[in-house]
Amino acid sequence: MTPDAYRPSPIGQVDYAPAGDRWTLVFTRDLRHPPEKVWAALTEPDQLAAWAPYTAARALGTPGETTLTMIDDEKPQDLPAEVTRAEPPTLLEYTFGDDVLRWELTATGPGTRLTLHHTVQARDWLPKVAAGWHLCLDVAEHLLDGDPIPPIRGMAATEFGWNELNDQYARKFDIPNTGLPEQPGDE
Numbered sequence: 001m002t003p004d005a006y007r008p009s010p011i012g013q014v015d016y017a018p019a020g021d022r023w024t025l026v027f028t029r030d031l032r033h034p035p036e037k038v039w040a041a042l043t044e045p046d047q048l049a050a051w052a053p054y055t056a057a058r059a060l061g062t063p064g065e066t067t068l069t070m071i072d073d074e075k076p077q078d079l080p081a082e083v084t085r086a087e088p089p090t091l092l093e094y095t096f097g098d099d100v101l102r103w104e105l106t107a108t109g110p111g112t113r114l115t116l117h118h119t120v121q122a123r124d125w126l127p128k129v130a131a132g133w134h135l136c137l138d139v140a141e142h143l144l145d146g147d148p149i150p151p152i153r154g155m156a157a158t159e160f161g162w163n164e165l166n167d168q169y170a171r172k173f174d175i176p177n178t179g180l181p182e183q184p185g186d187e
Helices: 035-043 045-051 123-144 154-160 162-173
Strands: 013-019 022-031 054-056 064-070 077-087 091-096 099-108 111-120
Touching: 013 123, 013 162, 022 123, 035 045, 035 091, 035 099, 035 111, 035 123, 045 054, 045 123, 111 123, 123 154, 123 162, 154 162
Parallel strands: none
Antiparallel strands: 013 022, 022 111, 054 064, 064 077, 077 091, 091 099, 099 111
């Protein structure tokens, strides 16, 4: 897929809140598919690999330890993870390195309201994380619609609108845009 063939959807319904000495992004998106189908996209390794910024060493639908591998061009990074709650098809929570992700799925007629709570270390990461999930959820939506497009992740995301989304979310949150996240090995 080329950057000319994809345009990000408009910025999503987002908010954030302090979480002790950390910060939680709350990202909500309405999907046209039932919770069971969305649950499978969130938990099955083959489906995760098609849209998420990481791959999973095992299905995420049951509690327990696993490894999530961040995919960033040629520098994949294994991160320890633990599924702490799995209540199919409404609630999935797991650690991801130092972060915590909580996915809530609420049936809305034939569709699902997906709410992601992503807790990060620093407030300036909120726009970056929102921009990344925005792109990933666009790809997930294509997958769920039966019209898959390649995953958009790592540094390649900058070619598909990540910088603009980061800027838009930074303005929405009234947080200074600090640019690209540091990459492993950056000085």
